[in-house]
Amino acid sequence: xxxxxxxxxxxxxxxxxxxxxxxxxxxxxxxxxxxxxxxxxxxxxxxxxxxxxxxxxxxxxxxxxxxxxxxxxxxxxxxxxxxxxxxxxxxxxxxxxxxxxxxxxxxxxxxxxxxxxxxxxxxxxxxxxxxxxxxxxxxxxxxxxxxxxxxxxxxxxxxxxxxxxxxxxxxxxxxxxxxxxxxxxxxxxxxxxxxxxxxxxxxxxxxxxxxxxxxxxxxxxxxxxxxxxxxxxxxxxxxxxxxxxxxxxxxxxxxxxxxxxxxxxxxxxxxxxxxxxxx
Amino acid sequence: xxxxxxxxxxxxxxxxxxxxxxxxxxxxxxxxxxxxxxxxxxxxxxxxxxxxxxxxxxxxxxxxxxxxxxxxxxxxxxxxxxxxxxxxxxxxxxxxxxxxxxxxxxxxxxxxxxxxxxxxxxxxxxxxxxxxxxxxxxxxxxxxxxxxxxxxxxxxxxxxxxxxxxxxxxxxxxxxxxxxxxxxxxxxxxxxxxxxxxxxxxxxxxxxxxxxxxxxxxxxxxxxxxxxxxxxxxxxxxxxxxxxxxxxxxxxxxxxxxxxxxxxxxxxxxxxxxxxxxxxxxxxxxxxxxxxxxxxxxxxxxxxxxxxxxxxxxxxxxxxxxxxxxxxxxxxxxxxxxxxxxxxxxxxxxxxxxxxxxxxxxxxxxxxx
Numbered sequence: 151x152x153x154x155x156x157x158x159x160x161x162x163x164x165x166x167x168x169x170x171x172x173x174x175x176x177x178x179x180x181x182x183x184x185x186x187x188x189x190x191x192x193x194x195x196x197x198x199x200x201x202x203x204x205x206x207x208x209x210x211x212x213x214x215x216x217x218x219x220x221x222x223x224x225x226x227x228x229x230x231x232x233x234x235x236x237x238x239x240x241x242x243x244x245x246x247x248x249x250x251x252x253x254x255x256x257x258x259x260x261x262x263x264x265x266x267x268x269x270x271x272x273x274x275x276x277x278x279x280x281x282x283x284x285x286x287x288x289x290x291x292x293x294x295x296x297x298x299x300x301x302x303x304x305x306x307x308x309x310x311x312x313x314x315x316x317x318x319x320x321x322x323x324x325x326x327x328x329x330x331x332x333x334x335x336x337x338x339x340x341x342x343x344x345x346x347x348x349x350x351x352x353x354x355x356x357x358x359x360x361x362x363x364x365x366x367x368x369x370x371x372x373x374x375x376x377x378x379x380x381x382x383x384x385x386x387x388x389x390x391x392x393x394x395x396x397x398x399x400x401x402x403x404x405x406x407x408x409x410x411x412x413x414x415x416x417x418x419x420x421x422x423x424x425x426x427x428x429x
Numbered sequence: 430x431x432x433x434x435x436x437x438x439x440x441x442x443x444x445x446x447x448x449x450x451x452x453x454x455x456x457x458x459x460x461x462x463x464x465x466x467x468x469x470x471x472x473x474x475x476x477x478x479x480x481x482x483x484x485x486x487x488x489x490x491x492x493x494x495x496x497x498x499x500x501x502x503x504x505x506x507x508x509x510x511x512x513x514x515x516x517x518x519x520x521x522x523x524x525x526x527x528x529x530x531x532x533x534x535x536x537x538x539x540x541x542x543x544x545x546x547x548x549x550x551x552x553x554x555x556x557x558x559x560x561x562x563x564x565x566x567x568x569x570x571x572x573x574x575x576x577x578x579x580x581x582x583x584x585x586x587x588x589x590x591x592x593x594x595x596x597x598x599x600x601x602x603x604x605x606x607x608x609x610x611x612x613x614x615x616x617x618x619x620x621x622x623x624x625x626x627x628x629x630x631x632x633x634x635x636x637x638x639x640x641x642x643x644x645x646x647x648x649x650x651x652x653x654x655x656x657x658x659x660x661x662x663x664x665x666x667x668x669x670x671x672x673x674x675x676x677x678x679x680x681x682x683x684x685x686x687x688x689x690x691x692x693x694x695x696x697x698x699x700x701x702x703x704x705x706x707x708x709x710x711x712x713x714x715x716x717x718x719x720x721x722x723x724x725x726x727x728x729x730x731x732x733x734x735x736x737x738x739x740x741x742x743x744x745x746x747x748x749x750x751x752x753x754x755x756x757x758x759x760x761x762x763x764x765x766x767x768x769x770x771x772x773x774x775x776x777x778x779x780x781x782x783x784x785x786x787x788x789x790x791x792x793x794x795x796x797x798x
Contacts, residue, residue, distance in 0.1 A: 225690050245693035254691035261684055262544055265738045273684050276677065277693050284469040284741065325688070 175234075176201040176365050177222055177252070177333055182231035184217055191217040193389035194231070199333065202363040204355065204379065206370050208400075209386030210410050215369045216257065216337050218386065222367065223254035223335050236332075249277035253326035257337040259318065264309035267321045271296055271306075274328030289328075296327040300354045315342035320351060327358065334358075336368040348372070352379045373425040377401060385409050401425060469739050476736045480749035484526070487753040491522040491760045496767060520652045525759040525773070526752035527658065528650060528718040529728070531665055533751025534744060535707045536725020537732070538672045541683040541740045542703050543600070545612050546788055549725030550711045553612070554592045554619030556722070559708075559715040561623040561630075562588020564642050568634040579716070581645075582664060586712030592619050593704045647719055650759055650773060661713050668710035671702055673744055679703070680740035721755070721774045723781020728754050730784065 175198035184192040192214045199205050207215045220226050222233055224240050233240040235252065243251075253274070261270070274296070275289040285293075297303045302320045310318060319342045326334050334355075340348045352375055358364045370376065376383060377397035385393040385400055387409050393400050401423045406414040410427070417424045493499045495518055503510040536549040543553075550556045566584035599615035627646065631639045652658065678699040681689035690696050731754075732746040755773070758780075762773040 223691055225687070245695060247693075249691065249693035252691075254688070256685065256687035256691075259685045259688060262546060263683055263733075263738050265684060269737075269739065270684055273681055273688070273692060276681055284473075287468075290468065322688070329692070 174201060175199060176203075176236065177240075177367075178234040179218070179222060179228075180231050180234060182218075182221055182228040182233060184221055184226060184228050186217075190389055192221060192228075195386075195389070195391050196231075197384050197391050197394060199365055199367050199382070201332075202359060202365055203381045204359050204366040204368075205382040205384060206368055206376055206380045206397075207384050207386065208370060208373065208376075208409065213386040213409075214389040215386055217389075218391075219254070219335050219337055219367065219369060223252055224248050225254065246277050249329060251332045253329040253331035253334045255322050255326045255334065255336040255339055257341070259322050261310055264311045266306065267297065267302070267308050267310055267313065267324075268293060268306040270310050270321055271325045271328050274325040277329060292330070293324075293328045296324040297321070299327060299358065300324045301350055316344055316347040319343060320347065323351065323354075331364065333365040333367065336366070338369050338371070340368075340370060340372055348375070355379075373401065373406070373423075377423045378421075398423060469741055472736055472739065472742050473745070476742055476746050477749070480746055480753070484749050484753045484756075487756045487760075488522060488526070491525065491756040492518060494760050494764055496763070516654050517651075520655055520658060521650055521759070522756055523655075524650045524652050524658060524718070525755045527661065527665065528714050528721065529724055529755025529758075530748045530752035531669070531710045531714045532721065532724040533728035533732075533747040533754070534669060534672055535710050536751075537729035537740070537743050537747040538675070538679055538703055539707060539725070540729055541679040541743075542700065543612055544683060544686070546730070547613055547726070547785065548616075549723065549729075550589075550707070550715075551620075551720065551722040551725065552785075553596050553616040554623060555589050555596075555707065555711045556715050556720040557620040557623030558592025558595075559585040559589040559712045560646060560720055561626045562586070562591075562712070563645060563716055564627045564630045567642050567645060568630045568638055570638070579660065582660070582713045582716050585716040586664070586708055588623075589712040589715070590704065590708035592623065593708055595619060597700070597704070645716075645719070647772060647774075650718055652717075657717060661717050664709050664713040668706040669748070671706035672710075673748075675699055675702055675706075676741040676744045679744070683738075683740050719772075719774060721777055723777050723785065724751060724755060726788075727777070727781050727784050730788065 178198040179195050182192060182195050183190070195214075195218060207219065209215050217226070221228055222240075224233070224243070224245075227241060235243060235248075240248070268290075271293040272285050272289060275285050275293060278289065279285055294303060294306060297306055300320045300323055302317060302324060305313060305317055305321060310321065313321065319339060323334075323336065323339055326336070336355075340351055343351060355366050355368070356379060359366055368380075380397060382394065383397050383400040384391050385405065392409065393405055401416060403414050403416050406416070406425065413428045415426055415428060492514075499514070499518075500510065504514055532550060535555075539548040539550070539553060539555075540546055542548075563581045563585040565588075566581045596612070596615045596619055599618075600612040627642070631642050634642065678689070678694045681692055681694050682696065682699065686696060728751040729743060729747045732743050732750050735750075736742050736746050755777070758776045759773045762771040762776050765771050765776075
């Protein structure tokens with residue numbers, strides 16, 4: 151990864167577009183750093199995601215987005231700094247308790263066994279069941295409801311190995327929803343989705359935010375839907391969050407060009423920001 | 430949600446989710462019929478009695494069939510017939526059951542842990558490692574007992590544990606993602622190295638010891654009395670308990686390592702527990718029965734076909750089915766070329782080889798090796 155300093159210094163700009171209570175962040179990184187055996191991946195990052203807000207994490211490949219989201223999910227521990235969840239150190243939260251409140255959707259799921267989609271979603275209920283206590287009828291209903299919330303209830307009895315990449319992705323998000331979390335952290339959930347499914351997923355996540363107050367932080371390379379979908383954007387470059395704020399502020403040519411290290415053009419139309427890059 | 434009440438809607442259930450009422454469409458209600466079967470507790474309640482009955486039947490078959498069929502009248506009157514039954518046939522059938530259940534249980538656990546349907550103590554080189562460990566022990570004349578427990582057991586356990594660790598390291602060296610092909614290749618390499626090691630040891634060892642190693646490698650379910658069985662159980666039972674206790678974690682791991690970790694599974698701890706328990710079981714099982722291949726592969730897959738993918742069902746089901754399977758396979762081995770005897774490993778390999786190839790073909794369709 152490149153580690154040369156930013157040519158232009160970008161400070162925190164703008165505020166959230168939606169009235170979100172920034173005073174009480176649900177999940178917060180405080181000067182967090184993490185290195186994979188001396189290769190720094192996340193450097194001195196601070197960010198806060200308010201309760202019930204939907205945030206997006208953008209940045210070039212290898213800019214540390216996945217590592218940051220794994221740090222927030224508690225899957226890896228920061229080398230320095232700390233992650234705060236609900237005003238307490240995430241590290242102090244028991245793994246099972248954490249799983250009831252923070253859901254994480256990995257970038258890819260590697261299942262070779264033909265579990266049914268329902269079985270996969272039911273694993274999201276495991277933090278609520280015991281070692282020798284299996285899922286109850288209620289767990290099953292919640293799992294079915296989660297599939298339904300993502301419009302994939304018809305897949306319940308299908309084998310996960312037979313599903314298309316996009317369908318599998320939606321089932322994995324349904325599993326996260328079955329955890330009944332307060333925040334969902336998604337690593338490129340839309341990467342395998344076609345336009346229809348991408349819209350379906352974005353709508354579902356917004357509905358969850360609005361109806362159940364679930365906070366969402368997702369990694370995406372798709373800058374097109376962002377400003378109508380999310381409240382906050384965090385932009386990363388070389389392991390640092392170099393800008394954060396409302397979409398209309400972050401989605402500007404200078405900043406994006408800098409983050410992706412390539413000329414970027416933007417255009418406003420119908421209240422939306424369109425982003426593309428010149429060949 | 431629906432404006433006109435219809436039959437479909439009357440069939441519609443409502444459920445509460447986070448306090449909000451969500452209507453469940455009739456289509457899902459229809460699905461529930463098949464889902465009813467999916468509930469784990471229900472499946473366990475069906476699977477376990479069925480398997481126990483199956484095991485009892487195969488036990489009876491194993492006890493009845495033999496060089497001479499069981500004669501109950503002679504058993505009562507003739508002390509020799511009684512001795513033959515209680516000192517030879519009964520221990521042998523019990524031994525076959527214990528070896529079969531142990532190998533099948535470890536196979537099911539390793540498949541879930543490595544997320545690889547082709548994993549088993551044999552294909553991963555764990556049996557090979559156990560053989561090497563035991564050969565070293567025999568060559569150095571350590572065929573002694575330590576507080577009543579054969580040192581060979583401990584040497585085989587160490588060998589098995591070392592090969593599990595090595596195969597894990599090799600398969601993990603490419604990063605966090607473990608390719609199924611890499612895992613099997615690591616297992617093959619390990620098996621080759623272990624058998625080369627055994628050959629070298631055999632070559633260097635004295636004639637008597639070399640013969641001892643050879644006989645040990647072939648292995649046999651033939652035991653006299655229950656002495657060895659008790660000693661074997663000292664190692665196996667703790668292993669079984671640990672593996673069954675890890676069923677929940679293994680089920681979550683089978684659906685993906687990252688998501689299991691995010692669901693609260695301590696992945697490294699589970700791996701360690703399963704490694705130690707598997708090595709313990711495989712070490713002692715291979716020490717006594719020899720390297721009987723493919724039981725750990727076929728049996729869990731048969732259990733999957735019968736009872737589905739849930740690892741929490743699969744582990745106890747494989748355990749019971751493995752016992753029944755090896756008892757029947759051993760019975761076949763005893764009577765197939767009567768009065769002679771086939772090695773039971775030959776029978777399991779003849780059955781297991783084709784199953785392995787079939788699974789390999791199927792897996793190649795899912796993921797590039």
